[in-house]
Amino acid sequence: MHAHIRPQPGIMDIALYQGGTSKIAGRDDVVKLSSNENPFGPGDLARLAYARAGHDLHRYPPTDHAGLRAALGAHFGIDASRIICGAGSDEIISFLCQAYAGPGDEVLYSQHGFLMYRISALAAGATPVVAPERDRTADVDALLAAANKRTKLVFIANPNNPTGTMIPLEEITRLAEGLPKQALLVLDGAYAEYAENYDGGAALVDQRDNVVMTRTFSKLFGLGGLRVGWGYGPQHVIDVLNRLRGPFNLSNMQLDIAEAALGDTAHIARSLSENARLRDWLAEKLNAIGVVTDRSFANFVLARFRDAAQAEACNAALLSEGLIVRQVGSYGLPEGLRITIGDESACRRVAHVIGAFMESQQ
Numbered sequence: 001m002h003a004h005i006r007p008q009p010g011i012m013d014i015a016l017y018q019g020g021t022s023k024i025a026g027r028d029d030v031v032k033l034s035s036n037e038n039p040f041g042p043g044d045l046a047r048l049a050y051a052r053a054g055h056d057l058h059r060y061p062p063t064d065h066a067g068l069r070a071a072l073g074a075h076f077g078i079d080a081s082r083i084i085c086g087a088g089s090d091e092i093i094s095f096l097c098q099a100y101a102g103p104g105d106e107v108l109y110s111q112h113g114f115l116m117y118r119i120s121a122l123a124a125g126a127t128p129v130v131a132p133e134r135d136r137t138a139d140v141d142a143l144l145a146a147a148n149k150r151t152k153l154v155f156i157a158n159p160n161n162p163t164g165t166m167i168p169l170e171e172i173t174r175l176a177e178g179l180p181k182q183a184l185l186v187l188d189g190a191y192a193e194y195a196e197n198y199d200g201g202a203a204l205v206d207q208r209d210n211v212v213m214t215r216t217f218s219k220l221f222g223l224g225g226l227r228v229g230w231g232y233g234p235q236h237v238i239d240v241l242n243r244l245r246g247p248f249n250l251s252n253m254q255l256d257i258a259e260a261a262l263g264d265t266a267h268i269a270r271s272l273s274e275n276a277r278l279r280d281w282l283a284e285k286l287n288a289i290g291v292v293t294d295r296s297f298a299n300f301v302l303a304r305f306r307d308a309a310q311a312e313a314c315n316a317a318l319l320s321e322g323l324i325v326r327q328v329g330s331y332g333l334p335e336g337l338r339i340t341i342g343d344e345s346a347c348r349r350v351a352h353v354i355g356a357f358m359e360s361q362q
């Protein structure tokens with residue numbers, strides 16, 4: 001650090017976020033299963049919108065995102081005036097921390113929660129606080145016990161990354177009802193579409209003034225590279241976040257492609273059904289060879305090994321076969337490997353390599 005020119009307290013405590021790797025030197029049959037991306041990529045409608053984009057690069061984009069918000073409102077049956085769009089849901093998470101938490105305030109999340117909560121809390125000068133989980137699942141009693149008069153934000157991803165587990169809406173509601181008055185509950189719904197009969201908490205947002213939902217185009221919609229996410233909340237929160245948001249935080253291209261993706265019913269249906277089918281197939285294969293997984297409600301499974309050394313060795317075996325999965329030691333799960341559900345051939349390769357690896361361990 002420089003002797004005189006110093007950043008705000010907390011900034012140097014941030015460990016740089018490591019994205020999933022995508023290349024192995026000398027191999028051209030690599031499959032990246034480390035960032036929970038849709039193996040089919042974006043759908044045809046998004047690709048067409050991308051091809052159309054670029055004709056008006058000299059034009060500033062709209063500042064109010066009215067077109068995309070209206071499309072989101074219609075698609076999800078929610079109030080478009082209480083939606084805010086950002087450069088990935090990461091940007092919404094960052095706005096929330098900047099707006100509501102600062103030095104002396106606490107940002108609470110659960111033990112194996114998404115790394116961006118800690119990063120954004122520290123960036124805002126706030127103190128990250130972790131509540132223990134039970135069997136790799138968020139524990140509402142533990143979260144309520146950890147909340148106090150300094151708690152400003154409580155983040156919970158449902159389903160959670162990297163565990164894939166989720167808690168029922170009744171539990172989320174109990175959490176929202178039990179939190180101290182000054183605390184805002186953020187429901188991160190990055191994987192909400194993958195969970196059947198779950199609205200990501202949208203109805204709860206409508207019923208209460210202390211709940212916000214974040215969503216993304218990065219996972220189901222296959223647009224992680226485009227960087228579009230959004231939040232849905234009570235009017236008082238959206239009014240605050242819009243003051244922090246840069247007027248041109250999303251480009252014309254981002255807005256148009258995201259809107260097109262939302263209307264691609266066929267691509268959405270295919271992505272969901274293939275994910276469900278292959279996720280259950282892979283989990284069953286893994287469990288049959290002694291690699292345990294919790295039931296996943298998302299587009300990945302967390303495979304658990306005997307210990308960190310065995311997970312490390314299996315990761316090396318996968319890499320040597322061109323398969324990149326995610327080690328999750330930074331999430332407090334060194335015995336786990338998070339495996340994104342790829343297409344059928346990728347899932348078969350994963351099952352085959354882990355099967356051979358487990359046999360070599362006998």
Ligand SMILES: *Cc1c(COP(=O)(O)O)cnc(C)c1O
Pocket residue numbers: 036087088089090091114157160161188190215216217218219224227228229
């Ligand atoms: C992938 C992911 C996000 C989405 O991030 P974007 O910035 O929208 O790409 C948010 N939360 C969790 C838990 C995730 O896994």
